[in-house]
Amino acid sequence: MISDVFVVSHLLQNTQSNNVFWHRNEDGPYITKLHENTERQVDIWLYLVQSRGLGEIIYLRFTSLELRKKGKLDILVLSEPQTKGFSRKYNNEDEAQLVQLLKQLYKVVCSQCAKREILSQQDEELLKQEVYAQILNPEK
Numbered sequence: 001m002i003s004d005v006f007v008v009s010h011l012l013q014n015t016q017s018n019n020v021f022w023h024r025n026e027d028g029p030y031i032t033k034l035h036e037n038t039e040r041q042v043d044i045w046l047y048l049v050q051s052r053g054l055g056e057i058i059y060l061r062f063t064s065l066e067l068r069k070k071g072k073l074d075i076l077v078l079s080e081p082q083t084k085g086f087s088r089k090y091n092n093e094d095e096a097q098l099v100q101l102l103k104q105l106y107k108v109v110c111s112q113c114a115k116r117e118i119l120s121q122q123d124e125e126l127l128k129q130e131v132y133a134q135i136l137n138p139e140k
Helices: 004-016 065-069 093-136
Strands: 030-034 042-051 055-064 076-079
Touching: 004 076, 004 093, 030 093, 042 093, 055 065, 055 093
Parallel strands: none
Antiparallel strands: 030 042, 042 055, 055 076
């Protein structure tokens, strides 16, 4: 059986090596599509929810087009496991590892999107300067 830890680790490794690209629309979740435009396409949303008393909780939401067409699955949600009471301990090592992997994934995805946003802003500034130069110097 494929574990949550294995899947999140796979997403993390492929995001770190830039084989998986995430994007974000305004303040919404981070989104990626695996196997895009195929029958096996899986849409993945990564988001952080503020919870009173529990703090921030990381969630991954999966939608498989193939399974949706078969009527087997609409949405699968994987959430960050919570500690037991005030002990700050998890039920087992897999839960503790999953929490660390989800936090790493969230950090890497945020960084990937922020870098692209900065590059996009720099490109926009260069294009703006080109247009301004054309306005001021039409002969060149």
